[in-house]
Amino acid sequence: MFGLVTGMERQPQWLRPWGAIARWTLVLSLLGGVGVVSKARSQSYPTCQPPLNDEYLVLVVTEDEGAQNRVRALLSPQMNGTVCNYLNDIVTRIGGFETVELANQWAQYLGENSGLSTFVASPPPRTSGGNPVTPSVSSPGRFDPRPLREGYAVLVDYFNNPQVAVQLNQILNRDIGLVSYHQKPYLLAMWTEEEGEANRILKQLGDRGFFVLVVDSRNVFLLRGALTLY
Template identity: 35%
Template sequence: MTGLLGGAFQPLAGIAQTSLPSCPPPATAEYLLLIRGEDAADRDRIVSVLPQENPVLICEYAGEVIVRAGGFTQLETANAWATYMDDIEGYEAFVSVEPGQAEPIAYQPQPLRSGYAVLVDYDHSLATVAAVERLIDQPVGLAAYQQRPYLLIEHTEDAVTAVEQLEQLSQANFIAVLVDGEQVVRLTEAIAAIATEPE
């Protein structure tokens, strides 16, 4: 289960490596995503899934090695990624906040209703996010479909609207798909909130 960090990780025997740095605490107004991988292969997979623009560090926390993803300025976005890592990728993930920060209500992802969902495979690239948003002139969200993250471009009951959106994206050389909305889980309303300046 995802949530705010509070001694949530239980140490794994034999994982801690003294050569690794201790995980730095979050900066002011920053939310950290901490993900537990049991071995190097797990941690490599976690790093490959995270947004490329977010600073990622493999470090030691509470006697074990975890993956630390920084640079989140919105709790909703950090919680959405924690939920994705936990529910879709199968890795225990938590959000850590700066000491003294108020503990907000966690974001809860929701399955879409019936209808059509237009998705774009963005390969975890915020450059693709920005290009799609310029094309359609509106923010895009993050969604999970068949255990993979996608940009959620459109959710509509109108098949004609969905097909037109799909064609617009395909003509612009984006990898777009049209799927049953009930098979899609919306993770966050605006994936662009992930974009932050490097630490």
């Protein structure tokens, strides 16, 4: 839900509805493990506000006061970190970045120095149009989940809508895989060893309104190398 970066170990009701939905384009830098936070605890915090127009956010997973204090100590005086609830994760939201490069630099800096997971988020373009007929997606074959090789994985959250896989196949003209990332299914749009290529696809898909992540592929488990679309 948040294109990233060098050195990676690597929706709520927004301005418009989330899900069908005003999505953020994400760049994800996994520089630490994402813990399990109780839903009730995370909901005690306000929902994170989305980025403003032409603004990039850095979100850091800060599940407790100690983590929040570590992040706060790393911020420059003019920065304001707000603790909020993002998809039932407790995060510290830092806004005001004018370029994705600057946001990525801060995400990497905060992740490396705090040991916490960091996200970069940017608003997608406004899109319009009706909902197309949803075809079926099947994934036959032997179930043999295995981690991807070292590199960058471009993942797309399809929100249980198989039409997303069909659209990706048409746009990228390549097979679309199915993967698991932190025990959540995603479509695999691309694996590459080149950060620049991963970020290019991230921007291409993000500009079309897809919910895209670029992550360390070693944390991604391949479920199906190519989905059968019909």
